[in-house]
């Protein structure tokens with residue numbers, strides 16, 4: 001059974017993490033394996049659900065007269081970013097992706113196999129990346145093996161060579 005958690009880093013980037021269980025999340029967190037996909041920060045916390053964060057907001061179903069200037073009850077998932085912010089985010093993401101690409105070994109379609117052999121101590125642990133089908137990723141998670149979905153931007157590979 002897989003658990004999808006809403007996570008955020010100290011910089012306020014919100015992202016989704018997939019884990020085999022709550023305990024698996026805590027374990028990966030302690031080993032600093034959970035990283036923000038935008039800035040690479042490992043100080044990750046679980047995101048409280050929106051209703052708990054909106055302490056001052058009235059429940060949407062309550063029939064109360066709205067006053068002018070009151071913030072909307074349901075806020076968007078992420079605050080709207082200015083074009084400058086988006087640009088900064090994108091370049092941070094590109095930088096991080098290149099770091100990942102540089103510090104990991106591309107094992108291609110052998111990814112699931114290699115990850116499993118490392119997990120069971122058949123080969124030494126190292127950072128790898130590669131392709132896994134959704135089914136393979138689920139199986140790895142089921143076995144308690146940490147995998148992280150990662151989309152490297154187009155072009156980051158070529159610029160490395």
Ligand SMILES: [Zn+2]
Nearest residue numbers: 009013036039
């Ligand atoms: Zn971040």
